[in-house]
Amino acid sequence: MIVEVVGGREERPQARVVDVDNLTALHLALGExxxxEAAEVLERAGLGRLQDADVAFLDAAALRAAAEPRASAPDWASRWDQMVARARSQGWLSEDGASIRVPVESAAGA
Known part of the structure; x- marks a missing residue:
């Protein structure tokens, strides 16, 4: 799953959740x-916050709410739970379980 923040010179940046059925990897992809701008858009969308240029914290409940209605995999909910459990075991889940620590990458081509 990817949270993208994209925009451009002529566009107002926006956040969108894409690749919702891929629960084997989760990251934040930043376009132009x-x-x-990325921090503002993430917070305005309620999807999380940018810690720095390399790390973001995504709100797990908001991410699920944005992704689940568009998921097509019949076992999506159980795969989501597995992804969150994997994040917890890797130390990527906040102590309260509300946020998932993710890497920030380039959204080249977004």
């Missing part, structure tokens, strides 16, 4: 936006 500044870190400040």
């Amino acid at each position: 936006v500044t870190d400040e």
Whole structure:
């Protein structure tokens, strides 16, 4: 699953959740936006916050709410639970379980 923050010179940056059936990897992909724009868009969308240029914390409940209605895999809910459990075992889940620590990558081509 990918959370993208994309925009451009002529566009207002926006956040979108894509590749919702792929629960083997989760990251934040930034297009042609500044870190400040990305942080603002993530927070405005309620999807999380940018810690720095390399790490973001995504709100697990908001991410699930955005992705699940568009998921097509019949076992999506159980695969989501497995992804969250994997994040917890790797130390990527916040102590309260509300946020998932994810890497920030380039959204080249987004």
